Amino acid sequence: MKVTVVGAGNVGATCADVLAYREIANEIVVVDIKEGLAEGKALDIWQKSPINQYDSRTIGSTNDYSKTAGSDVVVITSGLPRKPGMSRDDLIGTNAGIVKIVTENIVKESPDCILIIVSNPLDVMTYQAALTSKFPRERVFGMAGILDTARYRAFLAEELDVSPKDIQAVLMGGHGDTMVPLPRYTTVGGIPVTEMIDPGKLDAIIERTKFGGGELVKLMGTSAWYAPGSAAAQMVEAIVRDQKRVFPVCVELKGEYGIDSCYLGAPVILGKNGIEKIIELQLNDSEMDLLKTSESHVREVMNVLENLQ
Numbered sequence: 001m002k003v004t005v006v007g008a009g010n011v012g013a014t015c016a017d018v019l020a021y022r023e024i025a026n027e028i029v030v031v032d033i034k035e036g037l038a039e040g041k042a043l044d045i046w047q048k049s050p051i052n053q054y055d056s057r058t059i060g061s062t063n064d065y066s067k068t069a070g071s072d073v074v075v076i077t078s079g080l081p082r083k084p085g086m087s088r089d090d091l092i093g094t095n096a097g098i099v100k101i102v103t104e105n106i107v108k109e110s111p112d113c114i115l116i117i118v119s120n121p122l123d124v125m126t127y128q129a130a131l132t133s134k135f136p137r138e139r140v141f142g143m144a145g146i147l148d149t150a151r152y153r154a155f156l157a158e159e160l161d162v163s164p165k166d167i168q169a170v171l172m173g174g175h176g177d178t179m180v181p182l183p184r185y186t187t188v189g190g191i192p193v194t195e196m197i198d199p200g201k202l203d204a205i206i207e208r209t210k211f212g213g214g215e216l217v218k219l220m221g222t223s224a225w226y227a228p229g230s231a232a233a234q235m236v237e238a239i240v241r242d243q244k245r246v247f248p249v250c251v252e253l254k255g256e257y258g259i260d261s262c263y264l265g266a267p268v269i270l271g272k273n274g275i276e277k278i279i280e281l282q283l284n285d286s287e288m289d290l291l292k293t294s295e296s297h298v299r300e301v302m303n304v305l306e307n308l309q
Contacts, residue, residue: 001026001072002025002070003019003024003073003240004028004030004071004073004106005019005030005074006031006077006078007031007078008030008031008032008034008037009032009077009225010225011224012118013041013045014228014229014233015075015077015228015236016028016030016041016045018233019056019236020045020046020058021054022054024233024236025072026057028045028056028058028059029059029067030042031064031068032062032063035062037062038061038062039060065109068105068106071113072239072240073116074110074113074114074116075116076099076102076106078098078102079119079125080094092124095121096128096305098119099125099129103128104132107133113139115129116142117143122142122143123142123174123175124302124305126140126141126250127252127305138276139273141252141274142249142250142251143232143249144249144250144265145249145250145266145267146231146249148171148179148212149170150227152209155209156188159197160188160197168186168187169187171209171265172264172291172294173265174264174265174294176210176297177211178294180265182281182283235249239271242272243271245269246267247268248265248268249265249275250264251263251265253266253278257280257291259292262295262299263302264291
């Protein structure tokens with residue numbers, strides 16, 4: 001199996017490292033526009049293979065997409081962070097242009113691949129990749145929900161003093177402060193979380209999760225990379241190994257939840273064909289209201305992209 005990661009920054013490099021360490025693919029290609037960066041990161045990862053005992057080969061490339069030919073899965077992390085004085089529309093326009101060019105190059109070399117988008121703003125960049133690739137929704141989707149649920153579960157594990165391994169959760173909606181955590185579908189070792197935590201503390205954790213990315217930016221002056229890179233790698237693993245894992249991902253809804261032609265987080269089954277099935281939960285009125293609010297926010301951002309084009 002061959003996997004390509006586009007973008008050798010912190011998120012992309014972390015993703016490639018996890019893929020190699022866990023031997024998820026035989027060959028992992030890392031591509032970046034900056035001269036020597038991808039080659040250096042790939043070589044560094046390969047040189048620790050005798051130490052950490054793995055066989056996956058990592059190869060770097062500066063803008064040479066021919067090395068990505070025949071990739072089974074491609075993770076796109078390319079894009080610029082929002083800078084001081086940059087409007088949201090500026091960020092969308094800049095990163096949409098980057099994602100468009102990257103997607104064109106990838107599709108040319110690997111027309112049958114599955115695309116996982118990590119670039120921000122996540123929901124609209126997934127939309128851009130879908131427009132450019134013309135792939136069916138089963139083969140182009142975004143990484144958001146796995147990262148968001150990981151943060152949510154980590155916070156819960158800390159508060160409850162339990163292993164994060166025993167916590168399962170689902171979040172829906174857009175990637176950001178309009179995401180929709182679902183406490184009814186959150187369990188700790190099979191026990192509903194609402195039976196184990198004070199409602200006020202649970203609400204506080206949900207709010208912290210919504211702004212989880214911003215919390216890290218304030219602490220470090222830059223966005224996160226260990227958790228996002230690992231989340232993308234987990235999606236790749238589910239596909240490459242046909243695990244049929246149930247994960248929340250950013251996908252184009254086509255009537256599910258009464259929503260049409262909008263890119264939102266929803267639980268799916270991930271396997272060798274990409275999205276094998278979109279799962280429709282029986283949301284109550286309150287949860288559906290939150291999802292509709294999130295839909296409205298994401299559509300607003302999608303409209304910005306459409307107007308730019």
